[in-house]
Amino acid sequence: xxxxxxxxxxxxxxxxxxxxxxxxxxxxxxxxxxxxxxxxxxxxxxxxxxxxxxxxxxxxxxxxxxxxxxxxxxxxxxxxxxxxxxxxxxxxxxxxxxxxxxxxxxxxxxxxxxxxxxxxxxxxxxxxxxxxxxxxxxxxxxxxxxxxxxxxxxxxxxxxxxxxxxxxxxxxxxxxxxxxxxxxxxxxxxxxxxxxxxxxxxxxxxxxxxxxxxxxxxxxxxxxxxxxxxxxxxxxxxxxxxxxxxxxxxxxxxxxxxxxxxxxxxxxxxxxxxxxxxxxxxxxxxxxxxxxx
Ligand SMILES: C[S@@+](CC[C@H](N)C(=O)[O-])C[C@H]1O[C@@H](n2cnc3c(N)ncnc32)[C@H](O)[C@@H]1O
Numbered sequence: 001x002x003x004x005x006x007x008x009x010x011x012x013x014x015x016x017x018x019x020x021x022x023x024x025x026x027x028x029x030x031x032x033x034x035x036x037x038x039x040x041x042x043x044x045x046x047x048x049x050x051x052x053x054x055x056x057x058x059x060x061x062x063x064x065x066x067x068x069x070x071x072x073x074x075x076x077x078x079x080x081x082x083x084x085x086x087x088x089x090x091x092x093x094x095x096x097x098x099x100x101x102x103x104x105x106x107x108x109x110x111x112x113x114x115x116x117x118x119x120x121x122x123x124x125x126x127x128x129x130x131x132x133x134x135x136x137x138x139x140x141x142x143x144x145x146x147x148x149x150x151x152x153x154x155x156x157x158x159x160x161x162x163x164x165x166x167x168x169x170x171x172x173x174x175x176x177x178x179x180x181x182x183x184x185x186x187x188x189x190x191x192x193x194x195x196x197x198x199x200x201x202x203x204x205x206x207x208x209x210x211x212x213x214x215x216x217x218x219x220x221x222x223x224x225x226x227x228x229x230x231x232x233x234x235x236x237x238x239x240x241x242x243x244x245x246x247x248x249x250x251x252x253x254x255x256x257x258x259x260x261x262x263x264x265x266x267x268x269x270x271x272x273x274x275x276x277x278x279x280x281x282x283x284x285x286x287x288x289x290x291x292x293x
Contacts, residue, residue, distance in 0.1 A: 025058025053129025057088025
């Protein structure tokens with residue numbers, strides 16, 4: 001991560017987040033495999049699946065794996081960050097097994113003309129990206145516009161925030177993680193307010209999907225549960241995540257908590273998180289989907 005100017009204009013350098021996205025993809029794969037299977041379940045043979053805001057490509061890897069084990073199909077990756085798009089293409093192609101076609105499209109979800117550049121889809125998946133667009137309801141309309149009749153739009157938004165730290169870390173005031181979450185909520189509100197064309201969407205995702213013209217709307221969850229003592233990957237991810245939170249939401253923490261967080265992510269200090277054997281990852285992702293009639 002570079003620079004404190006981020007705090008003021010809220011622009012996220014997505015390419016910079018590749019390492020974290022990749023680790024999260026690996027940690028989430030077990031929980032999201034049944035979700036991928038469920039979403040592909042009702043689709044026609046050799047479906048076209050479009051993943052908008054595909055990031056490091058984790059969910060599309062799961063889609064491609066399922067399709068490769070069945071009759072094949074097409075996975076289209078759409079992302080505004082070329083570095084991530086390249087990574088995702090590579091990751092998905094590696095499991096495509098020759099019977100899944102992999103296509104990459106550099107495109108922006110805030111572009112109402114996106115549909116002109118993307119093949120019609122049987123399933124559109126968009127996780128963690130709609131909330132980065134100023135007009136979220138408009139973005140859902142754009143996503144619904146990528147569907148064939150009968151196609152399904154599924155978004156990954158909301159859920160339960162990941163927890164990874166013990167209540168009492170033995171340094172600073174207990175309950176740090178709750179205050180990090182509260183600070184993150186403040187950051188999020190500022191990030192949303194700073195997006196161009198930002199408009200309020202004063203209702204929840206299922207209603208937003210209905211407003212976008214979809215029917216059969218339903219929501220379900222995926223539990224992310226990596227209990228202690230955890231793997232090296234988990235420890236690395238937690239250190240990365242807390243470092244990221246420190247950089248982005250630090251200004252909403254009090255000075256004591258800021259000092260605690262700095263000690264937790266200092267690899268040379270005695271309180272470094274990377275030396276702990278009591279980290280974990282526990283949270284849930286919510287998935288909302290609806291069908292174009
Ligand atoms: C939080 S990441 C989510 C990645 C992945 N879908 C996941 O759930 O882990 C957001 C992704 O959306 C992309 N992105 C952000 N704004 C976008 C936009 N307006 N249009 C297209 N992609 C966008 C970023 O490049 C990044 O890959």
